[in-house]
Amino acid sequence: xxxxxxxxxxxxxxxxxxxxxxxxxxxxxxxxxxxxxxxxxxxxxxxxxxxxxxxxxxxxxxxxxxxxxxxxxxxxxxxxxxxxxxxxxxxxxxxxxxxxxxxxxxxxxxxxxxxxxxxxxxxxxxxxxxxxxxxxxxxxxxxxxxxxxxxxxxxxxxxxxxxxxxxxxxxxxxxxxxxxxxxxxxxxxxxxxxxxxxxxxxxxxxxxxxxxxxxxxxxxxxxxxxxxxxxxxxxxxxxxxxxxxxxxxxxxxxxxxxxxxxxxxxxxxxxxxxxxxxxxxxxxxxxxxxxxxxxxxxxxxxxxxxxxxxxxxxxxxxxxxxxxxxxxxxxxxxxxxx
Amino acid sequence: xxxxxxxxxxxxxxxxxxxxxxxxxxxxxxxxxxxxxxxxxxxxxxxxxxxxxxxxxxxxxxxxxxxxxxxxxxxxxxxxxxxxxxxxxxxxxxxxxxxxxxxxxxxxxxxxxxxxxxxxxxxxxxxxxxxxxxxxxxxxxxxxxxxxxxxxxxxxxxxxxxxxxxxxxxxxxxxxxxxxxxxxxxxxxxxxxxxxxxxxxxxxxxxxxxxxxxxxxxxxxxxxxxxxxxxxxxxxxxxxxxxxxxxxxxxxxxx
Numbered sequence: 001x002x003x004x005x006x007x008x009x010x011x012x013x014x015x016x017x018x019x020x021x022x023x024x025x026x027x028x029x030x031x032x033x034x035x036x037x038x039x040x041x042x043x044x045x046x047x048x049x050x051x052x053x054x055x056x057x058x059x060x061x062x063x064x065x066x067x068x069x070x071x072x073x074x075x076x077x078x079x080x081x082x083x084x085x086x087x088x089x090x091x092x093x094x095x096x097x098x099x100x101x102x103x104x105x106x107x108x109x110x111x112x113x114x115x116x117x118x119x120x121x122x123x124x125x126x127x128x129x130x131x132x133x134x135x136x137x138x139x140x141x142x143x144x145x146x147x148x149x150x151x152x153x154x155x156x157x158x159x160x161x162x163x164x165x166x167x168x169x170x171x172x173x174x175x176x177x178x179x180x181x182x183x184x185x186x187x188x189x190x191x192x193x194x195x196x197x198x199x200x201x202x203x204x205x206x207x208x209x210x211x212x213x214x215x216x217x218x219x220x221x222x223x224x225x226x227x228x229x230x231x232x233x234x235x236x237x238x239x240x241x242x243x244x245x246x247x248x249x250x251x252x253x254x255x256x257x258x259x260x261x262x263x264x265x266x267x268x269x270x271x272x273x274x275x276x277x278x279x280x281x282x283x284x285x286x287x288x289x290x291x292x293x294x295x296x297x298x299x300x301x302x303x304x305x306x307x308x309x310x311x312x313x314x315x316x317x318x319x320x321x322x323x324x325x326x327x328x329x330x331x332x333x334x335x336x337x338x
Numbered sequence: 339x340x341x342x343x344x345x346x347x348x349x350x351x352x353x354x355x356x357x358x359x360x361x362x363x364x365x366x367x368x369x370x371x372x373x374x375x376x377x378x379x380x381x382x383x384x385x386x387x388x389x390x391x392x393x394x395x396x397x398x399x400x401x402x403x404x405x406x407x408x409x410x411x412x413x414x415x416x417x418x419x420x421x422x423x424x425x426x427x428x429x430x431x432x433x434x435x436x437x438x439x440x441x442x443x444x445x446x447x448x449x450x451x452x453x454x455x456x457x458x459x460x461x462x463x464x465x466x467x468x469x470x471x472x473x474x475x476x477x478x479x480x481x482x483x484x485x486x487x488x489x490x491x492x493x494x495x496x497x498x499x500x501x502x503x504x505x506x507x508x509x510x511x512x513x514x515x516x517x518x519x520x521x522x523x524x525x526x527x528x529x530x531x532x533x534x535x536x537x538x539x540x541x542x543x544x545x546x547x548x549x550x551x552x553x554x555x556x557x558x559x560x561x562x563x564x565x566x567x568x569x570x571x572x573x574x575x576x577x578x579x580x581x582x583x584x585x586x587x588x589x590x591x592x593x
Contacts, residue, residue, distance in 0.1 A: 073356055082399055083353040100397070104411070107400030111347050111364065 001061045010053060017049055063087075078103055121171045128168040135161050155200045162198075162234065166296065169227055173303050185222045187259055187327075188213050191248050193222075194229035198237075205237050205244060212249035216257045218327035224304050225325075228312075229261070231297040232323050236263035238293070239285050239321070256311070256326040268316040276314060277302035340371040342535050343392065343503055348401035350387055350558075361387040362398075363558035369503075369537060374529040376546040377539045378578070379555030380585075385539045386507060388555070392537065393426055393505050394418050406502050423452060427496030427504040431511035433488045435480040435495075441487075442467070442476040445494045452499055466494045469532070470524055486517025490524055497534055504528075506538040510545045522548040543582060547575040554581055561585060 021042050028038045071080050081099040139157050142150040188211065195202065195209060202209070236246050240263070247262040268276060272283035279299040286293030298314075305312040311326035350362035361384045369375050379385045390396035392403055394410050403410045405425060413421055428434075435444050445463045454462070467473045470490045475483050480491070489509060496504055506525070510518035526548050528534050538549060546552050548571065554561045564581055566574045 070356075074358070076358065079351055079353065079358055079399075082351040083358060104398070104400050107349055108347070111349060111400055115347075115364075 001064045003057070003061075006057055006060070014049075017045075021045060078106060124171040125168060128164050128171075131164055132161075135164070151200070152204075155204050158198060158200050162230065165227065165230075166300065169304070170296065170300060173300060173307070180221050181223070182219055182221050184217050184219055185225070187216050187218060187250060187257070188248075190222055190225050191229060191259075194226050194233055197226075197230060198233055201234070201237055205240060207237055207240065207244045207246060210245060210247045212247070214250050216250045216252075218257050218329060220308060220310065220327060224308055225310075228301045228304055228310075228325070231301050232261050235297060236261065236265055236321070239263075239265040239267075241265055253326065255329055257329050259325040259327070260322055261325075262320060262322040264320040267318045267321055268314065270316075273314065273316060277312070341368050342371045342373075342406055343369040343537070344402075344404040345392070346402040346404070348388070348391060348403065349399045350384070350391060350396070351399045352387075360558055362391070365401075365555075365558070365560055367553060367560060367563075369535060371535055372529070372533045374526065374536045374548070374550045375538070376549035376552040377537065377555060378541060378543070378546050378552055378582075379561075380541065383555040384558040385541075385555050389505055389507055389537070389539045392503075393428065394422055424499070425502045427499065427501035429489070429492050429496050429504065429506040429509045431508040433480070433485075433492045433512075435488055435492060437480050440477050440479055441472065441483065441491045444480065444491060445498055448495045448498050462498060463494075466498050469528075470494050484517065485513050486520050489513060489517070489521050493521070493524060493528065497528060497532065500534075502535065504534055504536045506536060508540055509538065510540065510542065518545065543575060543578045546578055547571050552578060552581075554585060556585060 024045075025038050025042060028041065029035075067080075067084060070083060071077055074080060074083065081096065081103045084096075087093055087096050135157060139154065139161075142154050142157065191211065233246065237244065243264075245264050247260075249260050249262075251258045251260065266285060269284045272281075272285070275281045276283065276298050278295070280295040281299075282293040282295045286295065302312055304310075305325070309328065311328075312323070313326075314321060314323050316322070345366055345368065348362050348365045349360070352359045352361050363384075365384075365388065377385045377388065387396065391398045392405075392410075394413065398411050401411070408421075410421070435441075436447070439447065442463050445466065446459050449459050449462060463476070464473065467476055470493060472487055472490050472494065475487055475491075480488055483491070489512075493509075496506075509525070510521060513521060522545055525536060525538070529536050529550075536549075538545070540546050550566045551563060553563045562581060562585075564574075564577050569577070
């Protein structure tokens, strides 16, 4: 509480006391009291009022400062009305009631929005699961009747599958913690898996893959990492040049294992580079090279990486782009495992 | 069936200076007129908090509770006592009878507070005592009668004003098994014969089996609910035990 403002607030009261003092002094004077006894009375009065004001200031400051302190310590500050004690003073009670009412209506709003969103999300997830059945059925049909047309259809099916996957992961990315299965995974196993999932697209575009295989293992969630790799591979193909090549290799950097996916595509404009992980950002390439850029893929990757504590960065030198996924490796685990 | 109590997305937070706990996460349900509903759950599941919120002893953090169309969460503090007195009846675990008054005076007190004319009081008390089978102890003091009788006296006091809703918090908690059984049969007959709506919190499966519908609470949400339907009490009891077993942690309360 600001002391200056508090004292300022007391001015009318002090003024009133001052007037009363003058009135009393005059009264006593007229009634023939000696000046020194009048001064004594006034001095005692002044002392009492000063002590009273000082005490109530200290009390008030103590209570309010504590309240402020509690509020600052809270994680969810809007719950202060639930946490604080019910105040004693009549005017404070009104504020308390207002605070409670405000908090209540806000919690209700939040609750309503949260429920709505959960419902929507559940709906999306449900839908994705349902749409996967016809996609799989179609793929089986195509694979059983292979000729020119079905091969092209398979490529498109792969795309449909990828987009539905994307929708699912988007709906889920907020709550990845519910779907973790962290274990030791061999990085190149996941890379193989991601490539296999896109084999038709890679074949159709004549992409050659160069893997410099190592046996590096990391602790992470296979499914999510595979999804991230998927998105990166799709991007490499989307922004390809003639005779596209994708190189995948790993490096050790201190306590990190870095998985690099390098392509020889059209690269990313230096001005766009810092923004590629933003949601809905399509940049120069998105406008000219690929008309179907949505600005969602890399945003999702970044978000998932943040959740999984994987470092993700991109760099481009005009010719080709390299995306680096750095996994933190706890050496201690390896030491213990021998 | 007429809806008498409706809870609409209730939330309740508790806290001291540093920690906040969410006692009730998101609870919605409604109770029809003349229903006997039990609320079960392990300790800490929020069942007593829920009852306190419904009984306006405690305030909710968010959500609405409608009793007979009135939103009790919006009632001003001044009007609360009156609202409670006129619409709710309470039965507590520890009876809360006044030891300095006789049983009949304890029951009559509820009428006196509600300004019922003096000449009607005696008749009403006798009638209620007759229904609950406590006529012969009316002139005794609470410390002279057994726990079961005390609790039936408390029941009489709770329902004599014909409240819209009777709230019972572990009514059999302090009774031996025989008295419990007697009390529960009494409550059942109050429900069936007088058409009273009862909401009972308990963690005992046997007590709960007297109700017509049980809501199971866990971690501040309704985990599931079971209905008695046309089942016998024995079958219903088995059902309740099944749910408790499924929920886990409940077994210790049953055995």
